[in-house]
Each structure stands twice: as C-alpha cells, then as structure tokens.
Amino acid sequence: MRQILVDLAKCKGCRQCEKACSNAHSATTENSKPISRVKVLFTRPENGKKGSPYPMRCHQCEFPKCAEACMSGALIKTKEGIVIHEDERCVGCWMCVMTCPYGAIFRDVQRKVVVKCDACLHEEIPACVAVCKFDAMKVEESE
Amino acid sequence: MNSYDYIIIGNSAAGIGCVEGIRKMDATGSIAIISYEDIHAYSRCMITHYISGHIDEKKMYFRKENFYTERNTTPYLGRRAKKIIRSSKIVRLDNGEELHYKKLLLATGAEPAPYDVTGNSLDGVYFLRTAADSEAVMNDVVKGGKAVILGGGLVGMKAADALNERGMDVTIAIASSQLLSQTMDRYGADIIKNAVESNGIHVLTNSPVKCILGDDHVTGVEFESGQTIPADLVILAKGVRPSTILAKTCGIDVDYGILVDEFMKTSDNDIYAAGDVAEALDLIRGGKVVHAIWPNALEQGRIAGMNMAGAQIAYQGGIGMNSAEFFGVAAISMGLCRSRDEEGLEVLICKDEEKGTYRKIVLQDNVIVGAVCIGNVECAGVFNGLILNRTDISSIKDLLLEDDFDYAKLVGAGLG
Ligand SMILES: Cc1cc2nc3c(=O)[nH]c(=O)nc-3n(C[C@H](O)[C@H](O)[C@H](O)COP(=O)(O)OP(=O)(O)OC[C@H]3O[C@@H](n4cnc5c(N)ncnc54)[C@H](O)[C@@H]3O)c2cc1C
Ligand code: SF4
Ligand code: SF4
Numbered sequence: 149m150r151q152i153l154v155d156l157a158k159c160k161g162c163r164q165c166e167k168a169c170s171n172a173h174s175a176t177t178e179n180s181k182p183i184s185r186v187k188v189l190f191t192r193p194e195n196g197k198k199g200s201p202y203p204m205r206c207h208q209c210e211f212p213k214c215a216e217a218c219m220s221g222a223l224i225k226t227k228e229g230i231v232i233h234e235d236e237r238c239v240g241c242w243m244c245v246m247t248c249p250y251g252a253i254f255r256d257v258q259r260k261v262v263v264k265c266d267a268c269l270h271e272e273i274p275a276c277v278a279v280c281k282f283d284a285m286k287v288e289e290s291e
Numbered sequence: 292m293n294s295y296d297y298i299i300i301g302n303s304a305a306g307i308g309c310v311e312g313i314r315k316m317d318a319t320g321s322i323a324i325i326s327y328e329d330i331h332a333y334s335r336c337m338i339t340h341y342i343s344g345h346i347d348e349k350k351m352y353f354r355k356e357n358f359y360t361e362r363n364t365t366p367y368l369g370r371r372a373k374k375i376i377r378s379s380k381i382v383r384l385d386n387g388e389e390l391h392y393k394k395l396l397l398a399t400g401a402e403p404a405p406y407d408v409t410g411n412s413l414d415g416v417y418f419l420r421t422a423a424d425s426e427a428v429m430n431d432v433v434k435g436g437k438a439v440i441l442g443g444g445l446v447g448m449k450a451a452d453a454l455n456e457r458g459m460d461v462t463i464a465i466a467s468s469q470l471l472s473q474t475m476d477r478y479g480a481d482i483i484k485n486a487v488e489s490n491g492i493h494v495l496t497n498s499p500v501k502c503i504l505g506d507d508h509v510t511g512v513e514f515e516s517g518q519t520i521p522a523d524l525v526i527l528a529k530g531v532r533p534s535t536i537l538a539k540t541c542g543i544d545v546d547y548g549i550l551v552d553e554f555m556k557t558s559d560n561d562i563y564a565a566g567d568v569a570e571a572l573d574l575i576r577g578g579k580v581v582h583a584i585w586p587n588a589l590e591q592g593r594i595a596g597m598n599m600a601g602a603q604i605a606y607q608g609g610i611g612m613n614s615a616e617f618f619g620v621a622a623i624s625m626g627l628c629r630s631r632d633e634e635g636l637e638v639l640i641c642k643d644e645e646k647g648t649y650r651k652i653v654l655q656d657n658v659i660v661g662a663v664c665i666g667n668v669e670c671a672g673v674f675n676g677l678i679l680n681r682t683d684i685s686s687i688k689d690l691l692l693e694d695d696f697d698y699a700k701l702v703g704a705g706l707g
Contacts, residue, residue: 249676
C-alpha cells in the first residue's frame with residue numbers, strides 16, 4: 149500500500165503541500181473553496197514564536213476509526229489499503245470527524261461533506277510529495 | 292442440512308463488521324448471514340435521510356451490492372432465526388430450515404422500547420427503527436400536516452429534522468426538561484434547542500404524555516397537564532432495548548444485553564455477540580454496558596469476527612459518543628459529559644455565544660473522560676483519541692480550550 153511519510157526534521161512549515169493538495173483536488177469541489185487534505189500544524193508556541201511545524205495527514209490506519217464510524221458507508225478502506233471517501237454517499241454527520249484521532253478529516257461546510265487524503269492514488273506521485281522543496285515528504289509503496 | 296463455518300444473525304453494522312473481520316483472518320471459511328429484513332445491508336442511521344428525501348433506498352446501503360459475493364458469504368434475507376440449539380450447534384429459521392454452525396455471532400441489535408400508552412397502535416403512529424418503518428412513515432407524510440415526535444433523543448431529533456424538511460409542522464414533546472438528555476449536557480442541548488426552534492420546530496419540555504388520541508387514525512396527543520395538540524403523524528422515539536430473546540431462550544448469560552468477555556465471546560465458547568445487543572466492556576467506568584451506537588457495533592463486530600476466525604484480539608472497551616448537525620449547528624458529545632456526570636470531576640469550558648461555539652472537557656485525574664464540541668468540532672477526534680488512550684494531559688492542559696488546539700500539540704509534548 150501507499151504511505152505518505154514525513155521527515156519532521158526537514159519540514160520548514162512553508163505550507164506549499166497544502167496549496168498543492170487543494171489545487172490537485174479542486175476539480176471536484178463545485179462552488180466551494182478547495183480544501184487541502186494535508187494541514188501544516190504547529191506545536192505549542194514558545195517565547196512568542198510559532199512552534200515547530202507538523203504536516204498532519206491521514207495515516208491510512210489499519211483499522212480506521214473514521215470508516216468504522218461512518219454510518220453511510222462513504223468512507224471505505226480499499227484493498228489497496230487507502231481509506232477513500234465518496235462524496236455522493238456522505239451526509240455530513242461528522243461521525244468521522246469525531247473519531248479520527250489525528251483530526252485528519254476536514255469538513256467542507258458549504259457542501260456538507262468531508263474531504264480526506266486519498267494518497268493521490270491515480271497519480272504517480274502525490275501532489276504534496278511532488279511539491280515539497282525540502283524533501284520532507286516521501287511516498288512509500290509496500291505490499 | 293447446510294453447514295457453515297460461521298453463521299451471523301443480523302445483517303447490520305455488527306453483522307457486516309463481523310464478515311469483514313472474519314475475512315481478514317480467513318479467506319475461505321464459509322459464512323452465512325441471516326436477517327429477517329429482506330433488504331441489502333443498509334444503515335439504520337440513514338433512514339431519516341431517506342424520509343427527508345435526501346437519499347434514495349440504495350443510498351441507505353452502507354456496503355456495495357456485491358458485498359456478499361465478493362466475500363463469499365451466503366445471505367439469508369427475509370428469514371428470521373427462531374431458535375438456537377446449542378447442543379447440536381444449529382440455528383432454526385422461520386421456514387423450518389436448519390443451519391449448522393461452528394461459530395455463531397448474535398448481532399440481533401436492538402428494538403424500540405415498548406411505549407405503553409393508550410392509542411399507541413392507532414394508524415399514523417410509528418416506531419422508527421427499520422427501513423420498512425421509514426417507508427411507512429414516508430407514505431404518511433402530508434405536507435402541511437402536523438407531526439408529533441415523542442422523545443428527544445438522537446432518533447427523535449433526526450426524525451423531526453426530516454419531517455420538517457418534508458414540510459410538516461413538527462413538535463418534539465419530551466417528559467424531561469432537556470433535549471438529548473442521555474447524551475448531551477444542558478448548555479449544549481440548549482444551543483441545539485434554539486437552533487431547531489428558530490427553524491420552526493416546536494419543543495415541548497416537561498410534557499409527559501397521557502394518551503394518543505384518535506379512533507382509527509391518530510388525531511392528536513394529550514399530555515398529563517391536560518394540554519392537547521393535534522397530530523396527523525406520531526413517532527414514538529423513546530429509546531431502544533437489546534433484542535436478546537434468542538440468547539435468553541438458548542440459555543446463554545444475559546443481563547440487560549448479552550454479556551460478552553473482552554473477546555466478544557458469550558458464556559458459550561462458540562457463540563459471540565456484538566453491537567446494540569451486546570453488553571461489553573465500558574472503557575471509562577469499567578464494568579459492562581450497552582453503548583448502542585453505530586461505531587461500536589461495527590468495531591465490536593469486526594473484533595468478534597477476527598476472534599471467531601482464530602485471532603485473540605481484546606476489545607479495548609467502548610464509550611458513548613454522538614455527532615449530528617441540526618440546522619447548521621454541528622454538535623458532538625462523547626464520554627462522561629452530561630451535566631449530571633460532572634460531580635467529582637474537573638470541567639473546563641469555553642463558549643462564544645456570538646459565534647455559537649462551545650467546548651467542554653471533562654477530566655478525571657488529568658485524563659479526559661468526556662467532551663462536548665459545538666460549532667467548532669474540528670478537534671473532537673483528537674479529544675476522542677485522548678479519551679481512548681487514557682492519556683495524561685497535564686502538560687497540555689492549558690491548550691485544550693484554545694481555538695487552535697490540534698494534534699501537533701500532542702506531538703510537541705511527546706504524546707503523539
Ligand atoms: C433512525 C435512527 C438513527 C440513528 N442514528 C445514529 C447515529 O447518528 N449515530 C449512531 O452512532 N447511531 C445511530 N443509530 C443507532 C445505530 O443505528 C445502531 O447502533 C446500529 O444500527 C446497531 O447495529 P447492530 O448491527 O448492532 O444492530 P441493528 O442495526 O439493530 O441490526 C440488527 C440486525 O439483526 C437482524 N435480526 C434481529 N433479530 C433477528 C432474528 N431473530 N432473525 C434474523 N435477523 C434478526 C435485523 O434484521 C438486523 O439486520 C440510529 C438508529 C436509528 C433507528
Ligand atoms: S482519517 Fe484518521 S482515522 Fe481515518 S484512516 Fe486517516 S488517520 Fe486513520
Ligand atoms: S460526515 Fe460523511 S464520511 Fe463522515 S461519517 Fe458522516 S457520512 Fe461518513
């Protein structure tokens with residue numbers, strides 16, 4: 149399966165991955181603003197300065213809490229090991245938001261559906277990995 | 292007689308979770324799944340969305356239509372299991388057919404609690420548990436007609452929302468003083484009450500019902516206070532109770548629900564139980580409890596399935612939790628968070644009345660045991676993870692109520 153890995157030591161917190169991700173997923177968002185599926189968070193601020201960056205993305209959990217909580221079947225773990233989301237089935241109940249321990253599911257409030265990382269399965273390289281100038285993101289393919 | 296390695300009674304969250312769990316461990320063992328409902332695996336939680344007209348019948352299915360064939364599972368739909376004969380490991384169906392099992396899962400779920408009030412069987416009075424119920428309600432919806440929902444739990448609220456959307460004039464009547472009184476705290480429930488009331492749904496609190504009025508078809512509801520309101524449609528939404536009849540008659544241990552150990556096994560070594568029917572480990576308080584919610588049913592079913600197929604996976608225990616959106620107000624509650632749970636616990640609260648946001652964290656010895664998030668719900672999942680992992684949050688306590696609290700704060704504190 150495909151895993152997107154992050155090397156925290158290399159991340160500078162420039163947030164280019166966020167931009168690349170929302171661009172890569174902008175085709176399907178109708179009128180609402182495209183939302184990135186990766187979010188660069190920061191640890192506790194220190195001495196008035198921003199903390200260290202932490203690019204938070206879906207871990208494609210082995211037993212995904214989000215999909216087990218999804219009452220519509222919109223979130224499904226595929227044979228490839230990726231948890232995918234189907235907009236047409238989603239009813240915006242936010243059960244998945246309530247259960248993902250990383251906060252890796254994002255609400256599109258306008259469309260009343262969620263979005264999450266699909267590992268850019270149909271692309272050779274995920275958009276966030278491709279754009280990162282600092283080599284902080286890596287894609288790993290395993291059996 | 293047909294013989295199966297695994298038989299599952301119940302074709303809903305727990306039953307389907309079990310098929311998925313078995314197939315993680317055992318690709319070839321034979322599986323049969325039985326349900327008296329003659330319909331592909333559908334989500335009960337979606338039946339109000341069906342009534343509202345947001346989705347069609349097929350969108351209630353929570354797994355693809357080729358689910359059974361892909362997993363080499365034989366469905367017995369429209370068949371009720373009548374009896375379990377443990378000595379010979381047989382399930383007898385309502386058509387007399389007998390099926391032999393090696394391992395059996397009871398995932399018979401719950402049924403509406405009986406509501407003993409005069410008029411409860413008049414035409415136009417419904418329980419709301421199955422797809423068939425929702426079909427019946429659908430056929431009775433009259434735009435501009437009056438609907439009365441007796442009960443203000445999640446099912447009642449979702450039903451009110453759906454009927455309001457179909458253009459009915461909806462009243463929710465509850466005996467207590469608070470909506471969602473089993474799951475939400477008072478302040479949170481008041482925000483939700485405001486939202487539904489300002490969208491035209493009436494809420495009658497402290498209104499115990501005396502009787503439902505009508506000759507053949509319902510015409511109204513009379514309350515103990517003497518007040519009467521007209522009704523064309525009444526939904527009885529007074530909660531559910533576990534469907535334990537099969538378990539009781541075959542002699543396995545049943546308390547309120549079917550008692551299971553940490554492996555989801557009942558008092559019979561070859562019979563497991565999961566979901567709304569199972570009384571399983573409570574993560575926060577210890578002891579056993581029925582948390583009748585979708586995520587727990589699916590997870591328990593999956594764990595039972597893996598164990599039926601030879602794994603030894605322990606259930607970590609469940610918590611009560613709920614999430615829904617009412618008229619644009621997203622509301623999540625989990626763990627010990629009702630106002631009456633708070634005694635002896637530490638409570639952190641922040642609210643912004645203008646923005647309509649509210650966050651409450653309930654702590655016991657610096658471990659989160661409950662939370663409410665309204666409006667801004669993005670970090671609810673992180674709180675959920677902290678509850679499940681029983682994380683000591685001392686080092687990030689001052690950040691829990693911050694707007695930008697998120698997973699990175701755990702990582703920074705070495706808790707990620
Ligand atoms: C309207 C509504 C809205 C809900 N909304 C939410 C929500 O938003 N979030 C949430 O977490 N939960 C919600 N729930 C609760 C949720 O649906 C249940 O927790 C969940 O369905 C439990 O799954 P289960 O598999 O344990 O049992 P059930 O869903 O009750 O299924 C039981 C299965 O067993 C079968 N069965 C029972 N007895 C027999 C027998 N003797 N022979 C053959 N088959 C039998 C039934 O046909 C069915 O297939 C809602 C429930 C309702 C009714
Ligand atoms: S969204 Fe969250 S729970 Fe779901 S697979 Fe990704 S990390 Fe796991
Ligand atoms: S918001 Fe959508 S994806 Fe998330 S649990 Fe609800 S239906 Fe499933």
